[in-house]
Amino acid sequence: MTHRFECHVYYEDTDLAGIVYYANYMKFIERARTEWVRTRGVDQVALKENEGIVFAVRRVEADYLHPAKFDDDLVVETKVDSMTGARITLQQDVLRDGELLFTSHVTLVAIGPNGSPARLPQELRRALH
Known part of the structure; x- marks a missing residue:
């Protein structure tokens, strides 16, 4: 199942040429991940408070294929x-x-209260899969 998140390119997202600055794609995909988790019914604040689990990005592999520009809808x-x-x-x-x-593969890990990897609760795995 594919989650779709719409965003708009603002002036602050671009460089002097009006092209989206490469690092801002990371912001776009981060926002999309947050909304993906939210639409699956996962409350990340409650997950941290109740289970002590947070998500951390471990790896990103990214390919920039064509430029996005000021005022684009993405x-x-x-x-x-x-x-x-x-x-x-x-x-x-x-x-x-x-x-x-732009295309990317992002690896997230669950981190427990002590900073070590933690198992995802089964209910959470079902919600996200």
Whole structure:
């Protein structure tokens, strides 16, 4: 199942040429991941308070294919590639009018209160998968 998150390119997202600054794609996909988790009914604040679990990005592999520009309307598509006991790998793509501009594979790990990897509760795994 693919989650779609719409975003708009503002002046602050661009460089002097009016092209989206490369690091801002990380912001776009981060916002999309937050909304993906929220739409699955997961309250990340409650997860931290009740289970002591937070998500951390362990790895990002990204390809910049075509530039997004000032005033573009973009869609970030997020889908699960794989999930293990403590790790989730996602594919996140940024598109403009159906054209693929940016593609990434993001590995998230669940971190417990002591900073070590933690197992994802079964209920959480079901909600995200």
